[in-house]
């Protein structure tokens with residue numbers, strides 16, 4: 001794939017539209033109910049060029065650093081037709097590589113495409129009855145439900161099939177994944193995004209306050225600390241959330257950043273777990289949830305893991321106990337975590353951690369390399 005960034009004089013109109021996209025990206029990326037860490041992506045098609053967010057970049061940083069990769073749209077479409085890997089040609093060191101969801105952005109005919117991991121949309125997208133529940137809520141909009149498919153070409157193919165007979169579709173609910181909205185310009189797309197969000201909004205369930213008796217014992221162990229976000233305690237104190245988490249993996253980012261199983265322990269065993277170092281074969285988890293007590297964080301937790309955990313708590317707090325949920329199956333989870341043909345292997349991704357609210361520090365480099373696998377974390 002040729003990078004279309006060769007020196008070129010952009011028209012004032014193009015510059016204005018790109019500025020609008022950066023502005024929109026930063027705004028959407030800064031809303032934790034829409035985007036967590038590097039997930040989500042935006043694009044615009046301008047005169048045969050697809051400008052798309054680069055892999056691994058955070059939308060929230062759109063005004064501070066360059067994150068748009070220009071690609072010849074015709075070449076991307078040809079790659080989709082021939083099944084050629086779009087991303088691998090951008091694998092050279094230090095080069096911005098297009099998002100794993102480039103194929104999806106390219107085949108949607110609208111000029112502006114916004115893909116977000118909306119907490120409210122995900123809370124519907126994990127439900128078996130999601131399509132039925134949304135029929136009334138999204139009535140009058142041109143929307144479609146897309147059953148779960150791995151990010152990249154598989155997801156793009158499912159969307160292509162769905163929009164083939166309904167090209168006017170501009171809202172897509174991605175099963176066990178998130179939301180896509182489209183528009184002819186940034187303003188129209190963002191307005192639609194806000195409208196969809198308004199219709200999908202769910203009031204989070206209240207949850208019992210944390211019991212710090214056991215949590216304080218954990219705090220004595222080095223590297224463990226109380227969370228700076230109260231909401232996280234719901235993963236331990238809220239019985240419905242615990243039941244949901246025990247069911248398995250709800251969406252790819254959960255598996256990638258937080259593991260296949262949630263480290264959820266009864267209070268009686270938690271101290272002995274810590275005394276043994278919590279060093280199972282999967283290593284020390286970024287967090288632990290203690291039944292009826294709350295949550296404690298590993299100080300090595302990265303900012304991406306933290307954002308994903310907050311998102312998970314927000315999703316479970318918006319999910320009713322009575323809802324039958326659709327979890328990713330073993331094969332899908334393995335696929336997400338593998339370095340398969342459809343995904344990226346993000347070697348040497350800059351990891352960060354946030355010990356203080358709002359403060360992002362460079363990670364000290366001790367954590368394992370993150371394999372982003374087949375998921376839209378980029």
Ligand SMILES: [Zn+2]
Nearest residue numbers: 039040178376
């Ligand atoms: Zn995604």
